[in-house]
Amino acid sequence: MKKAWIVFLLVLLISTQFAALSLFHEVDRAGFATGVSVITIAKFDYVDASLELSVSPVVAENGSTTSVNLTMPNGTNISVKTSPYSVTILLPRTGDFFGNGGVSGPVAVSESDPMNVSISQNVGDVAQYEASMNASASILQIQSYFVVVYGDASVLVDGFGVAL
DSSP, X not given: OHHHHHHHHHHHHHHHHHXXXXXXXXXXXXXXXXXXXXXXXXXXXXXXXXXXXXXXXXXXXXXXXXXXXXXXXTSOEEEEOSSSEEEEEEEOOOSOXXXXXXXXXXXXXXXXXXXXXXXXOSOSOHHHHHHHHHHHHHHTTEEEEEEEEESOEEEEEEEEEEEO
């Protein structure tokens, strides 16, 4: 009887560790922004995320850096003059888990991957792009955040989220 309790406690301990580890999700996306590019961060409402965005302007053949401007999700405009420019983006949890399923598209999210990032280059109409992304996402309780990059740059988005 004693051995059965020990085995039960070990199974309970191991399954609790797996459950806790499955709450953490990592994002690591690198790419290039060309022209007017949009970095789209999508996450389910129940995810609390912290992301580090690094932007490095392209260096021209003569050694000078190109001009790069960013429009952040809150509307702030930033002129990138240093390389790399880094900023932390905190995205709070705003809802509960209701078994949403998932959605594919430019930014695929699912219950096993509840947050994701994409970099879309040469976006012609930024407002229309954002509206189309938000229209499909709102049905599934997905929040989309957009960082618009004007100019040519190397982009890295790295961070993690906790799905509670």
